[in-house]
Every structure is written in structure tokens, then in C-alpha cells.
Amino acid sequence: MLRINDRISIPLAEFQFDVSRSGGPGGQNVNKVNSKVLLRWSPATSPSLPEPVRARLLAALTSRLTREGELLVSSQRTRDQSRNLADCLAKVRELILAAATPPKIRRPSRPTHASKIRRVEAKGRRSATKQLRRKPETD
Secondary structure (H helix, E strand, C coil), rough: EEEECCEEEHHHHHCCEECCCCCCHHHHHHHCCCCEEHHHHHHHHHCCCCCCHHHHHHHHCCCECCCCCEEEEECCCCCCCHHHHHHHHHHHHHHHHHHHCCCCCCCCCCCCCHHHHHHHHHHHHHHHHHHHHHCCCCC
């Protein structure tokens, strides 16, 4: 069971794990051990996600989903398969946590009375400066 927060948890049966040989350092061990983990998960059909969280998650992950709507997360950070599996689950947990918090509603602020007065006074000063630069009028 992957616990996201106190309200959201996803059973591991929803995930598909594929293992393969990893690249990178490791010497001869790399050629013998399947340590790279690829996690497949379909957030659109997951019954574990509440609808608003699912909508925000799908909107955030549109570029990372396959044509079938699956999220692919891979890890080959370590030489241990179980640690890479835990790393994949941690990455998924972070993605869902980011979508679980609703965005703050932006309420437009209004300028304060003092800032309006400062703006008008600054315009007056600028106007006076420009008027002094003009050629004097000849009558």
C-alpha cells in the first residue's frame, strides 16, 4: 500500500513493475542483475484517487502520459532493485502530493490610498521637471 497522505492511499496491485538491466557504474554486476525498475500506472482509471485530485494530476502530467494514459516512472539510481522500486514509488508519491493540495485562489489586490497619492505626486514632480526643460515662451 502506497500511502500518499491520511486520505489517499493506493494499493500496490494498481502498479505494474518491469525490471531490466541497468546502465551506469557497477562493473560486471551490471551485466548480471536486473536492477532498473520501470513503474507503469494509469491514474485516469485508478479508483483510489478522489476526482478533484485526479483532474489536477492528469492536467499536470499531460506531457508524461503515454497514448494509453499510463504514467511511466523509472529508476536506476542505485544498484539494488528494491531501492530503485522504492525510489519509483517515492516519485509517484511526490507527483500525487503536488496534485493533492488545491491551488490557492488568487484574489486581486487593490492599491492602497497612500500608494495612489504617492503615484499622483510622482507624476506631478515628473511633469514639473519636464516643463522646466522646455524653451521659454516668447511673447
